[in-house]
């Protein structure tokens with residue numbers, strides 16, 4: 597049973613009337629039968645398989661576990677006229693085996709959900725630490741940056757990298773160059789007409805060249821010792 601030699605149960609096509617060759621009962625259309633060599637169709641009651649329950653495919657873990665726990669197991673096959681071959685419809689397994697498998701899968705899914713939650717919390721915590729460190733670095737390098745701006749820049753940098761497979765090493769290490777890049781991008785969008793130029797249809801490199809001097813000036817001011825008062 598457990599090494600691939602499942603019993604086979606066939607769904608009859610029901611094109612012709614047939615009877616169980618043991619009890620003589622008519623099988624009817626679409627009956628589930630086993631085939632006994634040299635005899636023919638046998639109904640599930642006669643085959644002692646009528647205590648089994650049907651399990652549809654679709655949940656690999658459930659199927660694997662139900663099969664493992666079931667002493668008797670049968671594959672249900674139906675002839676496909678279109679494909680000209682027997683196709684699996686599901687499994688017949690013992691009810692207790694199915695219940696046990698369902699319980700295991702339920703327990704698992706809860707454990708999996710808890711693990712996902714822990715991982716999400718851990719990521720959020722890492723992100724929070726990263727934002728704080730990044731913001732501190734911005735403040736160190738640009739002490740003249742308007743109050744609160746370092747947080748916005750750090751949050752943006754964090755969002756930018758957190759979705760990627762392992763943040764870029766430079767950004768993670770809070771390398772001065774990576775921080776300057778993040779601050780420059782922020783200045784370009786927040787302190788110059790860069791976005792308006794893009795909206796007007798300028799190429800990125802053209803727009804960048806237009807605002808280059810302005811960005812440099814703002815960075816130089818922010819690198820000075822005194823925080824700027826926020827502009828109204």
Ligand SMILES: [Zn+2]
Pocket residue numbers: 616617618619620621638639640641642643
């Ligand atoms: Zn029978």
